[in-house]
Amino acid sequence: MKIINPATGTLLREIPETNATEIKAKLDRAVLSQSAWKKTSMEERLKCIKNFHELLDKEREILARDLTLEVGKPIQESINELSGARNRIRFFLEQTEATLAENPVRTDGGMQEIITHDPLGVIANISAWNYPYLVGVNVFIPALLAGNGVLYKPSEFATLTGLHIERLLHEAGIPKELFTAVIGGAQAGEELLNLPLQGYFFTGSYKTGRLIAEKVSSKLVPVGLELGGKDPLYVTDEVLDLKKTANSVAEGCFYNNGQSCCAVERVYVHARVYDEFIQHLRGETLALRAGNPMDRGFQQGSLTRPSQIEFLESQIEDAVKKGAKVLVGGKRIPGPGAFFEPTLLIDVNHDMAVMREESFGPIIGVMKVNHDEEAIRLMNDTDYGLTAAVYSFNTERAKSILSKVDSGTAYVNCCDRVSPYLPWAGRKNSGLGATLSTLGILAFTRPRGWHIRG
Ligand code: NAD
Secondary structure: OEEEOOOOOOEEEEOOOOOHHHHHHHHHHHHHHHHHHOOOOHHHHHHHHHHHHHHHHHOHHHHHHHHHHHHOOOHHHHHHHHHHHHHHHHHHHHHHHHHHOOEEEEEEOOEEEEEEEEEOOEEEEEOOOOOHHHHHHHHHHHHHHOOOEEEEEOOOOOHHHHHHHHHHHHHOOOOOOOEEEOOOOHHHHHHHHHOOOOOEEEEOOHHHHHHHHHHHHHHOOOEEEEOOOOEEEEEOOOOOOHHHHHHHHHHHHHHHHHOOOOOEEEEEEEOOOHHHHHHHHHHHHHOOOEOOOOOOOOOEOOOOOOOHHHHHHHHHHHHHHOOOEEEEOOOEEOOOOOEEOOEEEEOOOOOOHHHOOOOOOOEEEEEEEOOHHHHHHHHHOOOEEOEEEEEOOOHHHHHHHHOOOOOOEEEEOOOOOOOOOOOEOOEEOOEEOOEOOOHHHHOOEEEEEEEEEO
16 A cells, blocks of 8 residues: 655555455454453553553654654644544543443342443444544544454554554553554455454544445444534624634634534624624635645645545535635645645535535635524534534523534534543434543443342
């Protein structure tokens, strides 16, 4: 497999893919290793993950550099991602022991009733490239702490990072056969679906997630899906500082070049503040410069998949044909790398693909609305349900609007944010199950109910 730097088009490395026979052998060895690991103490497991947490910091520079080289995000964003991943790991270090502790729920006469949690076994973690550390640790850290083995398939666009993760977990004390990387693309992923794993935890597109859920359904094992979004944001007429709001919205739209599952993908603005808000958002968008992601002078790096450029162009072409106006950007940036101008579209509507299909790139459509009911109807007019945001100093109004929008995450005066203390749970085509929070620890276990008379 060729690892290409998307910012330059140059070859970084060639790495052999894991073939079907090797994947099967990895599973056999992981099953043996897991039967020993599940008997280890929580203290020992926590010690390994603590070591991993420290190693991520110790090797921060080299990990951030390789992440930027293979996915094209600005070097500062790679450093931020590593800090974010360590923050999530700290949450799991703090919370796992108590969450999985034996829980005596009731004593009824001579009967004691207790809940305990067993690991699932060996699970598959099929991962995405946009935040490989963040979406990875959501799965493999609680899975390992709960006593599972993991066959981890990093995205083919984040293989160097996947190999770093494998190496550092082993250095941290996680047994070599308990956690192993499966290298490759769709074919390697499909091999995992054919094997008898005890759970499938996937982060990626709706299309692949649905296919995985269908293919493994007859196994009757847990399936967790963290999928895409078309996340809406509504600026009401109760905002004190429209410039500050525009700055926050622009960050939500364009951070990581819009390649975030929870990136703001559509903006609705109350007619009373529309004109002023658009001027501020235009200024914010114009201020962003795309260029060499290793150079700290640029806020935007390159797209990770060069093929996404044609997709963005087709969304813009469709929108313009149907009456949209390109206020900022709209074009690919010439050169060897996969760069695209941060793009702001106005006069958009829901007949346009850009307001309905996940863009996963630096483009945003902004639409004027006359009242909250119209905003709610449009925010719900999507097959996705990951996050939704409302900006208003009237918190009750914002909460009331968001309670009518079908999304797993609701943001008031903020957006594009994840907390390890809260569940990350997409609705509709955005996913199934939850990662993070204590729910995202329990997801890697099977409950057992004990009835003890004695
Ligand atoms: P993708 O679906 O193309 O690939 C994801 C993973 O699935 C990769 O490892 C890939 O090799 C593997 N894969 C592809 N085809 C497969 C098959 N037939 N069988 C088994 N495995 C297969 O997605 P992507 O491009 O890596 O990620 C982008 C998508 O992920 C976006 O839609 C984004 O919104 C979503 N995402 C969601 C979250 C979340 O938390 N909800 C987080 C990050 C990304």
